[in-house]
Amino acid sequence: xxxxxxxxxxxxxxxxxxxxxxxxxxxxxxxxxxxxxxxxxxxxxxxxxxxxxxxxxxxxxxxxxxxxxxxxxxxxxxxxxxxxxxxxxxxxxxxxxxxxxxxxxxxxxxxxxxxxxxxxxxxxxxxxxxxxxxxxxxxxxxxxxxxxxxxxxxxxxxxxxxxxxxxxxxxxxxxxxxxxxxxxxxxxxxxxxxxxxxxxxxxxxxxxxxxxxxxxxxxxx
Amino acid sequence: xxxxxxxxxxxxxxxxxxxxxxxxxxxxxxxxxxxxxxxxxxxxxxxxxxxxxxxxxxxxxxxxxxxxxxxxxxxxxxxxxxxxxxxxxxxxxxxxxxxxxxxxxxxxxxxxxxxxxxxxxxxxxxxxxxxxxxxxxxxxxxxxxxxxxxxxxxxxxxxxxxxxxxxxxxxxxxxxxxxxxxxxxxxxxxxxxxxxxxxxxxxxxxxxxxxxxxxxxxxxx
Numbered sequence: 149x150x151x152x153x154x155x156x157x158x159x160x161x162x163x164x165x166x167x168x169x170x171x172x173x174x175x176x177x178x179x180x181x182x183x184x185x186x187x188x189x190x191x192x193x194x195x196x197x198x199x200x201x202x203x204x205x206x207x208x209x210x211x212x213x214x215x216x217x218x219x220x221x222x223x224x225x226x227x228x229x230x231x232x233x234x235x236x237x238x239x240x241x242x243x244x245x246x247x248x249x250x251x252x253x254x255x256x257x258x259x260x261x262x263x264x265x266x267x268x269x270x271x272x273x274x275x276x277x278x279x280x281x282x283x284x285x286x287x288x289x290x291x292x293x294x295x296x297x298x299x300x301x302x303x304x305x306x307x308x309x310x311x312x313x314x315x316x317x318x319x320x321x322x323x324x325x326x327x328x329x330x331x332x333x334x335x336x337x338x339x340x341x342x343x344x345x346x347x348x349x350x351x352x353x354x355x356x357x358x359x360x361x362x363x364x365x366x367x368x369x
Numbered sequence: 370x371x372x373x374x375x376x377x378x379x380x381x382x383x384x385x386x387x388x389x390x391x392x393x394x395x396x397x398x399x400x401x402x403x404x405x406x407x408x409x410x411x412x413x414x415x416x417x418x419x420x421x422x423x424x425x426x427x428x429x430x431x432x433x434x435x436x437x438x439x440x441x442x443x444x445x446x447x448x449x450x451x452x453x454x455x456x457x458x459x460x461x462x463x464x465x466x467x468x469x470x471x472x473x474x475x476x477x478x479x480x481x482x483x484x485x486x487x488x489x490x491x492x493x494x495x496x497x498x499x500x501x502x503x504x505x506x507x508x509x510x511x512x513x514x515x516x517x518x519x520x521x522x523x524x525x526x527x528x529x530x531x532x533x534x535x536x537x538x539x540x541x542x543x544x545x546x547x548x549x550x551x552x553x554x555x556x557x558x559x560x561x562x563x564x565x566x567x568x569x570x571x572x573x574x575x576x577x578x579x580x581x582x583x584x585x586x587x588x589x590x
Contacts (some may be wrong), residue, residue, distance in 0.1 A: 181540075194511065196468050213460035220453035232441035239434035247431075248416050290415065 151202040153180040153192065156353040157322060159254055160211035160246065161199040162315035164313070167215045168201075169309065169346035171222050175201075177349070183267050204286035215308055227308045232330060238302040245316055254316050255278025257325045262358060283341055284320070285330065292331040309321055316342045318350055324361035328369060335369075343367050372423040374413065376403060377574040378483060378543060380475055381432040381467065383421040388436045388529065389422075392443045396408050396422075398570070416495055433463055436529055448529045459523040462530035470508055475537050476487060477501025478546045505541070506551065513552035521558070535562045539571055544578035545582035546569040549590060553575035557590075564588050 150168065152175050166256035168175050180189060182198045193200045193209045195319035201208040208214050219228050228235050257280035260272035291313065294301055301310040317338060320326050328335045341347065349367040371389065371398050377477050387397050401410060401421045414421045414430045422429040439450050449456050478501035481493035487493035512534065516521055523530040538559060541547050549556045562568065572586040584590035 161408075195465060208457060209462045210464040213457055214462055216460055217457040220456060224419060236429060236434055236443060239437055240429075240431045243431040243434055244416060296516040331563060 149204060150175040151178055153182075153189075153198055153200040153202070155180060155182060155198050156318045156355055157258060158182075159250065159286075159319050160197070160313040160316060162350055163242075163246075163308070163311050164199045164201060164212050164218075165216050165265055165350060166311040166315065167218055167227060168347050170227060170311075170344070171218060171348065173218075173222065180252050183263075185346075191216060193288050212239075212285075215242075215311075227306070227311065229305050229307060231304060234303050234305075234307075236309040238309045241277065242312040243303050245309070245312040249313075249316050252283040253280050253287060254319065256283070258323070261325075262323055262355075265321070266355070267355065281325070285327075286323070286325070287329050291334050291337070295331075295333040295337050296307050296358075306341070310337075310341055314338065317366075318342075320352070322355070322364050324363075325356065328363070339369070340366070344368075356359055370425060372399055373397070374399050374401040374403075374410075374419055374421040376401055376419050377576055378479060378540050379403075379419050380471065380536040380540050381418070382534075382573055383437050383539060384432050384463075384467075384524050384529070384532050384573060384584070386438075387536065387567050388439055388448060389530040390567070390570065391446060391448060391532075392439060393547045394443065396441075403457070429512075433460075433467065436463075437534075440529075446478075447526055448527070448532065450524060450528060452522050452525050455524050455526075457527075459528040459530045462523050463533040464581075466533040467528070470534075470537055473504040474501050474508060475540065477504070479540055479544070482546075483576075486578065487576070488534060502546070505546070506548075509548070509551050509555055512558070516552075516554040530563055531558075535559065535568075539563075539585075542569075543574070543576070543581050544579065549584070560588070560590070562589075563589050 150166060150173055152168070156166065156179065178273055180198050183191065185252055188232060190196060195209055197209065197212055199214065201214050208217060219226065225344050228238055256276045260276045261330065264270055264272055291301065300306045300310050301313055317326055328338070371394055373385060373389070375386065375398055377400065387588065403410065403417065406417055411417060413428045418429055418430065420432055420435065422435050430436060449459055477497045481497045485491055485493055498502055512522065516523050519525060521527045523532050538547055
């Protein structure tokens with residue numbers, strides 16, 4: 149009954165996949181080369197993006213709106229804390245990763261080095277790659293600063309904030325763009341989340357033409 | 370007790386201002402020239418953006434996370450519908466305007482023609498201005514398509530989706546970038562939202578060096 153149009157290296161798709169898997173919802177994954185934008189795809193989602201979740205005959209788009217919908221309809225296990233303040237902190241961090249981290253890191257590193265090749269849009273812009281490689285250090289340090297005070301990114305419970313962050317970092321790790329030696333607490337956090345059953349299908353992703361880095365699927369990295 | 374660090378022509382700040390005003394929360398508005406990024410400002414919000422809401426001694430950032438927090442803590446009047454499906458549609462449309470409309474229209478038109486001048490970052494890129502002027506037509510048509518079936522954008526109740534859309538359009542209207550003659554239903558919808566008391570402080574905004582368009586504060590435009 150559930151189907152997800154996704155792309156393996158789309159962090160937004162990964163966040164929804166993790167959310168579905170954690171809630172133990174079986175889903176048929178359908179790979180969508182969204183940049184080719186065929187008419188059928190545009191009909192499903194006028195915004196022209198992945199992920200799109202199909203439930204019965206209905207289509208749902210925008211990754212955070214989908215995750216909130218799943219929280220509203222399948223509240224157990226919950227990926228949003230109970231208290232208003234902790235919910236705020238979770239949503240703030242999802243925006244942090246999906247807006248700021250995406251713009252400063254994911255789109256720069258993955259966009260230039262992977263998606264240009266897959267989409268056939270020319271050679272990487274090395275100034276973007278450099279800017280992304282510099283910015284990820286700042287973001288890893290920010291995560292370390294948070295994780296020194298908390299068990300998970302938004303507090304002492306695992307939330308959508310952890311899934312948002314792990315979605316971006318796992319895409320970058322596929323192409324070896326994460327220096328796990330930079331911070332012990334960030335590495336420990338990623339080891340914890342990576343070993344969850346919900347992460348399994350993500351670690352099995354394969355992109356033709358791009359071999360995953362040696363540590364990508366390794367739980368003991 | 371509430372203070373909002375904002376910038377008058379920031380659509381994200383406007384969404385939070387509308388939300389606060391609709392919930393009848395008095396707030397002290399503090400104009401923040403966020404691109405100058407002084408150290409004090411960065412301490413309040415490491416993401417370096419507006420709006421930032423201060424409640425007591427706590428700082429809240431990311432406009433949608435703030436709006437959701439206000440919904441969680443001051444639920445009346447509600448700006449998110451009750452049913453899970455209608456909540457989803459509201460959140461989907463907030464993302465539509467804050468991500469897609471912002472990237473394709475607001476950042477192109479306001480970014481080039483207003484913010485370059487205010488921030489002193491050179492002359493407008495005319496190809497961006499042209500792309501923005503073209504894209505806004507598509508978005509107005511999409512809104513018309515929604516509003517032909519519904520009283521408000523996400524359904525028959527006014528929601529955060531209307532505030533998100535009105536925030537972007539009111540910024541563009543300040544510099545006369547909206548063709549209100551394109552669609553009768555969109556114009557009617559904007560007239561309805563513009564005449565709400567919550568809109569008053571927004572219609573009184575003045576940016577030095579940019580006179581508002583003649584219809585900007587006119588309820589009978």
